[in-house]
Amino acid sequence: MSLAAFDAPHAAPSLIRHDWTREEIRALFALPFPELIFRAQQIHRIHFDPAEVQISTLLSIKTGGCPEDCAYCPQAAQYNTGVKAEKLMSLDAVLREAKAAKDGGASRFCMGAAWRSPKDRDLDKVCAMVEGVKAIGLETCVTLGMLDGAQAQRLKSSGLDYYNHNLDTSPEYYGDIITTRTYQDRLDTLDHVRDAGIHVCCGGIVGMGEGLEDRVGMIATLAALPVHPESVPINMLVKVEGTPLDHAAPLDPLDFVRTIAVARITMPGSMVRLSAGREDMSEETQALCFLAGANSIFYGPKLLTTPNPGRDRDMALLDKLGLRAME
Numbered sequence: 001m002s003l004a005a006f007d008a009p010h011a012a013p014s015l016i017r018h019d020w021t022r023e024e025i026r027a028l029f030a031l032p033f034p035e036l037i038f039r040a041q042q043i044h045r046i047h048f049d050p051a052e053v054q055i056s057t058l059l060s061i062k063t064g065g066c067p068e069d070c071a072y073c074p075q076a077a078q079y080n081t082g083v084k085a086e087k088l089m090s091l092d093a094v095l096r097e098a099k100a101a102k103d104g105g106a107s108r109f110c111m112g113a114a115w116r117s118p119k120d121r122d123l124d125k126v127c128a129m130v131e132g133v134k135a136i137g138l139e140t141c142v143t144l145g146m147l148d149g150a151q152a153q154r155l156k157s158s159g160l161d162y163y164n165h166n167l168d169t170s171p172e173y174y175g176d177i178i179t180t181r182t183y184q185d186r187l188d189t190l191d192h193v194r195d196a197g198i199h200v201c202c203g204g205i206v207g208m209g210e211g212l213e214d215r216v217g218m219i220a221t222l223a224a225l226p227v228h229p230e231s232v233p234i235n236m237l238v239k240v241e242g243t244p245l246d247h248a249a250p251l252d253p254l255d256f257v258r259t260i261a262v263a264r265i266t267m268p269g270s271m272v273r274l275s276a277g278r279e280d281m282s283e284e285t286q287a288l289c290f291l292a293g294a295n296s297i298f299y300g301p302k303l304l305t306t307p308n309p310g311r312d313r314d315m316a317l318l319d320k321l322g323l324r325a326m327e
């Protein structure tokens with residue numbers, strides 16, 4: 001696709017499209033870097049205040065012992081990563097963490113459990129957590145693995161705002177990363193969540209040894225969903241000793257920034273979240289990600305089981321860049 005073709009009337013920057021072809025997305029990745037960032041900024045400014053960043057906090061409410069085999073994940077029981085399997089946290093302990101997150105400036109509280117899918121008795125407990133966190137005045141998000149339609153409805157009736165379920169990568173590369181459930185399983189869970197009226201948080205991971213075409217395929221799948229996910233987390237792989245991806249080839253940070261920019265352009269109204277991997281990212285790379293249209297971060301010293309920059313460091317960076325937390 002030539003630069004001129006992108007400017008065709010049907011591709012006006014403010015238009016939300018669900019018919020992005022892989023060829024168009026490939027062409028975006030191939031744009032000269034300044035052109036790509038310029039276009040991402042243009043689109044970002046139509047939909048969002050470029051000085052605002054939405055801040056979410058993520059708490060692991062049930063850590064480790066997961067029966068799935070996601071090759072990047074230290075919580076998979078079959079990898080020897082030193083993460084101990086724990087029980088579901090108590091309601092009181094979760095609400096204490098939520099209150100601290102609110103006091104620290106978070107607007108959304110995400111709770112993650114290392115399950116293949118929740119059992120009904122666990123779901124009841126998570127629903128009580130959702131109700132309690134909402135009562136504190138935070139938006140709620142949970143990530144609990146696969147859901148059926150009835151489970152999604154149950155979460156909706158507890159007041160849940162967002163459900164996170166990532167596609168992780170392209171349909172073609174997916175089998176190299178996870179074998180215990182299929183890409184279609186993931187798409188089915190996303191359908192159940194959307195049908196229940198819960199907002200969708202869905203993105204993927206870059207740096208797992210995938211090729212450019214897999215990044216193209218991942219964005220193409222996300223942008224082709226019937227409704228774009230309201231949140232699109234783009235993670236940089238955090239390599240954890242003991243996981244199969246511990247020795248994945250390093251990713252050029254500019255390739256990560258490009259992925260953020262292409263997500264911003266193809267899903268203009270979504271919050272694009274700069275997620276895992278910030279601990280190893282320079283301030284300059286993070287600044288480029290914000291320029292490329294990222295407008296959400298996870299905040300707090302830990303992301304489930306992996307390190308994340310401390311709150312003070314994040315606030316100093318946002319200050320330095322003249323960015324502020326979205327209300």
Ligand code: SF4
Binds near residue numbers: 074116
């Ligand atoms: S990413 Fe989630 S489903 Fe996969 S192994 Fe880790 S906790 Fe389990």
